[in-house]
Amino acid sequence: MICSQIQKDLATCCALEVTKVIKNELGDKNFAILVDEARDCSIKEQMAIILRFLDDNGELQERFLAIKHITDCTSAGIKEALFHVLKYHGLSINRLHGQGYDGASNMRGEFNGLQKLIRDESPYAFYVHCFAHQLQLRRSSE
Numbered sequence: 818m819i820c821s822q823i824q825k826d827l828a829t830c831c832a833l834e835v836t837k838v839i840k841n842e843l844g845d846k847n848f849a850i851l852v853d854e855a856r857d858c859s860i861k862e863q864m865a866i867i868l869r870f871l872d873d874n875g876e877l878q879e880r881f882l883a884i885k886h887i888t889d890c891t892s893a894g895i896k897e898a899l900f901h902v903l904k905y906h907g908l909s910i911n912r913l914h915g916q917g918y919d920g921a922s923n924m925r926g927e928f929n930g931l932q933k934l935i936r937d938e939s940p941y942a943f944y945v946h947c948f949a950h951q952l953q954l955r956r957s958s959e
Contacts, residue, residue: 851879
């Protein structure tokens with residue numbers, strides 16, 4: 818495990834297998850997404866994508882799907898990056914029935930925000946503000 822390339826290859830293999838399990842668990846069910854963006858230590862904008870869905874027992878499941886580097890932080894740029902991730906994983910936008918983001922205007926904007934752009938293509942993808950994000954920020958600032 819000295820070679821960093823071997824470590825990266827192993828991490829990639831693990832990620833692919835975990836993602837395969839998540840997609841099998843999701844099956845053809847509808848899902849919601851939680852998306853948050855932040856700068857990493859190298860000052861690159863990264864977008865984290867979480868899937869939420871009901872399992873066969875009707876229990877809510879949350880699964881981490883991906884981190885995607887984004888170069889365009891506008892709502893259109895984030896939408897393009899998000900749709901790329903969903904397409905890469907074979908997830909149809911037609912099955913997207915919910916979306917949650919923090920309070921940033923490029924995400925929640927009623928007329929030009931990401932939530933509106935997604936609803937234009939998937940009218941059942943209702944937007945819910947993610948209050949857990951605010952709670953975490955308050956907690957970490959104490």
